Amino acid sequence: MATAGGGGIFEQDIGDWQAAQACYGPDAITSRRAGFMRLLEAAILEEILARRAARPITRADYDRESARIDAETRAPDILACVKKRLGGGGPRYERVFVRPILAQRFIREYVRNDPAVQAAAFALRDGALADIAKKKAFKEIGVARGLAWSTAAYTAEEDTSAPKGAEPRRLWSPLEAAFIEEHLKVLKPGEVKPEPIEDETAIKFVRLIKTEGEKYYFETLAVAKLTTEDYLKSVKKLPVRINDRELREWVAAIKGNPLLAPAEIAP
Template sequence: MTKPQRSAHSIPIVYPSPFVLRPGLAVLLALILAGCRAGAPPSTPAVDADYLACRTAIERVYYSQRQEAPPFEQVFTPEVMQKRVAEELLKERLLAEVFNQRIGDDELSMEWDRIRQTTQAPQVLAQLEAALGNDLARIKACLVKPILVDRFLRDAYANNTALHQAEYDEANRLRQRVLAGESMRAVGGDRYSEVIYDANAKPVAEPPEPGTPQVIPLNAMEPEIKQVIEEQLQQPGDVSQVIVGRDDFKLLRLTDRRPDRIALELLLVPKRPFDDWLNQERQKRGQ
């Protein structure tokens, strides 16, 4: 059996990495603040005092941008910060131990340069630098590294074959049922949908009503979809191979192909969510 691999055929809906930074420090704030939980269980491990102080200083700068917020100490208690930092360090361990990836100084430098060049909040960035004593080593370790660790860990998890083998096998079993004559709608259940690419369609911002096809302008077809159609879906009834996406495995079945209109059936087999896996790893380590 061919193992799933990330390729140019990963379609049909683009799922951007939740933690790929876009220009603007506002997104950086969202990334760092995401996932904070109140309170800390007794099993939360001790963390390095200097790193904890750095991260607290960063959060204080971000928090100062809020309007009419309660005092910082009420929200980011020492217990909250220690738990948050412990989770960041856990992610770094998982990246190294499970996926054999470590972030080097060159990567940190490139990311810091990118942040400085693209930020839309230079005053806040200057405050962050000042809060860390304008120390480049602390900036890289405390500000930049947690972001890259989270991004790389999510990417590594999404693209790991072994961690998603069960879902890949399920997608292949469903494909065999479709090839044997069962309808894709019956096989897919609530994971089934339809999409129509029409030359006369207008862009629509709202999602379609449940049970109705999504209609997309033909000239807005994703290049990945076009490639799969050209290589695998020549005639109505053709079924694609299992397509490896970031968050799921996909099957496509061609139902109509004309110069001005292409209709597809879509079946998704979701991968196990990253947060579920992370929670399992956290529990293994008593956190």
């Protein structure tokens, strides 16, 4: 039906995906198009992982992920239905149900951590660390290196003391308390958190400015990272051939799906 690099998508795959989705109930999306898209995304990402990232999905990966799903599922009846419809949890289950999960997770892990992919961000990180070691001000570092600088004030608990009729209180989130506990509570005013906070989109340095009761004032210096979406736009195009005309025309017209960015769809 379709190929992405050296990988293929077959009618059996779509039928299996539809059968598995039906286990989620009458409101589940089971269309042929949705199944093809899910499997096409997985095939593209798997090919990039194997050929560009040198990170193929291995037998051990499938075993670990299948065990994790078994242990953590909150819907054992649905999982049992999926496995039953896909040959009892064997190759068909892994190909249609487990592989898309692993492909998306691994590409994000690769982009987030690979030194070559994140070379520019890691260089800025190291430069900022050197500046911080020299006691330079966060704002000064941000201006000099083109980094995002900001200040904020978080509280461990919501402030309910404002009288009725006063100006609306600042919206509070429990995430503020979690951030204080994890990143600010151990710091003294003026201290910088030793290890930067890193996620998929940024590397952040945090400095505690002062505390007033339960309120923590701090500043942040953020290094933007190359996102998975931007990485997929930058990689060498992957040849994709879709033999089904209706699906080919549908996919070719789609704009804005970052997981399809590497695909060069043959006419």
